Amino acid sequence: MSNRAKTILLLIVDSLILFLSLTIVIAVRNKGLQEHYNLFSFIFPIWILLYFIEGLYTLRTYNPAGLPISILRSTFLSIVASFIIIYLFPIEKVGVTPKTNLVLIGLITILLMYGWRKFFFTFFSKDRRLRETVLIGSPETLTMVQEEIARKPFLGYKIVSTNKGIPESAELIAIERNFVNAEDYQKVFSLLGSVEIMDLAQFAEKISGKIPIKAIDESWFIEYCGHQESRSYDFLKLAIDKTAAILMLILLIPVAAILIPTLLIFHGRPIIFKQIRTGQNNKPFKLYKLRSMVVDAEKNGAQWAKPGDARVTTIGKFLRKTRLDELPQLINIIRGEMSLVGPRPERPEIIKDKLAPNIPFYNLRHLVKPGVTGWAQVTFRYGFSQEDSAEKLQYDLFYVKNRSLWLDVLVILKTIKTVISGAGQ
Structure with a gap:
């Protein structure tokens, strides 16, 4: 099934x-x-x-x-x-x-x-209902896929071999395109028509909702993330974004009437925090947030917020947990710099110094507009390191490849759960 x-x-x-x-x-x-x-x-x-x-x-x-x-x-x-x-x-x-x-x-x-x-x-986790699956690929990708299958056996897959030959009982073969040698190709070609054969990155995407960086190359992006004829989607997304942003600004006037005086009394000025972020096609823009940290939070240079960060104020913790600090980004949406859903925008200096040089294909997340919320945000914890950014990029690439109105709705619904459960940072 x-x-x-x-x-x-x-x-x-x-x-x-x-x-x-x-x-x-x-x-x-x-x-x-x-x-x-x-x-x-x-x-x-x-x-x-x-x-x-x-x-x-x-x-x-x-x-x-x-x-x-x-x-x-x-x-x-x-x-x-x-x-x-x-x-x-x-x-x-x-x-x-x-x-x-x-x-x-x-x-x-x-x-x-x-x-x-x-x-x-x-x-659905019983052995007789699982498809015998062969994985051929790099150790990093195989480890990720094996962990996902072990955690979710009900998806219906059982690993019978990894880089060690193809048993006759195999029902599915997942191959990493930049790892396969000539001998493996010959084995696979001999099974065409009788066994399902899938790209390992595509298989990982199917079971995890993310695309492993180690399993893809430049040709993958040309095949899946090149120009896509999606004018109707782009038009609808833009219309929905701006309409929703305007309606939310109007509906949130009572919240602002309480929140702004409270912040002035207990937080002081400035209320609005402005920061340059990287947007679509690597274009910088000024992002707006309600200030949740002390005024001189980055006197020692740009850095990620971490759990228990002493720079976050008491009210700031509440703002972050409820995502209220993101409300001014509705202005960014109206200005066309952001979308409701998309990869979260990062600081240009962090991208230049830490992320782009060390994480392959990092800048390709900028093929789409950044979002107030995103697939990475609702499926992975708050990131506060280069390793977390690499993990989140895999979810961002999934969104870039599979973006649709349905996926946008799914992300928004999952964001509601994140806010309700207090999983914000």
Whole structure:
């Protein structure tokens, strides 16, 4: 079964679990079955959306180790959202306003969904359901791919060989293009038509949501990241960016009315922090943020913020956790310098001195506009070193190659989860 089919299966069974939980509660409490079905037919799609935001349907980037907290958090938020919908926006002619029932439905859903997910991961991780996979490539890339497969066996792959020959039972061969020798090519050509053969970078992208730098070369960029005919996407993205930025600026006026005086009193001037960053096509622009550090934070030169950084003020920690410090970048979006979604813009001096000389293909992340949030930000922790920047570049390249409105929506939804869970830095 393909991973897309697995995702659809999860959606269908989760929907059935929600209605089963509702049926159990109403049957036990004997309270208006039809009326509850009418009401929850409108509410349960919100639950599914919140499960989606939590990442429960993004298999290649989901870590099963976080399953209990993911289900608890998303179901709790679903119950809260349901209360808001029912009591602030009453649905006419339904005839019920569930209170205890809503909580009971949530509790039963947590138990059933946890059991279903555990069964799902176990069922699709069984050896007989895994495709025997051969990997041919550099040690660095092989290590990354092996770790991903070991962490997520439910994706359906079992490594049977790495650079040590091709067993007759092999069902998939993933080859790194800049590593293969003539002997390997001959073996692979003899299997054409009977075995699926895939570029190792493409396979790594499929199971991890990132593109390994070690597995690609200049020809990869010409093939995948050259000029793409995407005028409709570019036009829609620009229109959505500017419309959303203007609407958000208007809607956030009440927040600004509270936040700005608070910052003036406890933070002092300047409130707005301005800094030169590198934008699309390596063009510099002035980025705006709410100041979250002390005034002379970089008196010793440009440096990355780190966990527990003493330069971050008390209010600054709150601003960073909630992403409120990014709000002035809505102005950058209106000016056309940034997008809602894209690789995060970096400092020109850091790029010149630390990143571009040491990380291959680093400047190719500038093929697209930088974003307020991005694929790297929602799938990897906050970066504060050259090694982290190299890791994040692999996610940025995934975005450059696969950019679409759907991926932009996915990033925005994942950003909501990041803010709710307090994973900001």
